[in-house]
Amino acid sequence: MDLVARLITAQPELTPIQAGIVVAAEQNIARDSRTLARLLGLAHALVLRELNVLLQSDDVLELVKRDDRTLRTYYKPGKSAERHRDINLATEH
Numbered sequence: 032m033d034l035v036a037r038l039i040t041a042q043p044e045l046t047p048i049q050a051g052i053v054v055a056a057e058q059n060i061a062r063d064s065r066t067l068a069r070l071l072g073l074a075h076a077l078v079l080r081e082l083n084v085l086l087q088s089d090d091v092l093e094l095v096k097r098d099d100r101t102l103r104t105y106y107k108p109g110k111s112a113e114r115h116r117d118i119n120l121a122t123e124h
Contacts, residue, residue, distance in 0.1 A: 034058070048073070048081040053091055056108050062095070064104040079104060 038050040045053070052067060054060070061067035068078040082104055085092045095105040 046081060048078065049085055052078070052082055052085060052106075053108075056092060056106060062105060062107060064106075065101070075102070082106065 034054045035047065035050045038054060039045055039047060042050075048071075051071060055067055055070075056062055061070055064078045064082055065075055067073075068075040071078070079102060082092070086094050086104075086106065090109040090111040092106045093109040095107055097104045
């Protein structure tokens with residue numbers, strides 16, 4: 032949660048859920064929407080909504096595949112993910 036808070040501080044345009052998705056992808060905690068929703072105790076639809084915003088903006092995440100039936104979405108850190116890693120590393124104590 033500390034990494035999520037740091038990312039939100041550095042990029043206040045991200046929602047807490049979006050920051051959680053980015054951190055989870057970078058830390059290899061969850062690379063699909065269903066797993067992340069379960070880990071955070073959130074509705075899958077809510078995670079999908081925030082994930083789709085990230086997938087459409089700024090190369091933060093890259094779509095790997097999407098299950099047409101369940102909408103489970105697999106993703107990985109995108110090209111601009113290095114910027115987020117730099118933010119996280121620069122603020123570690």
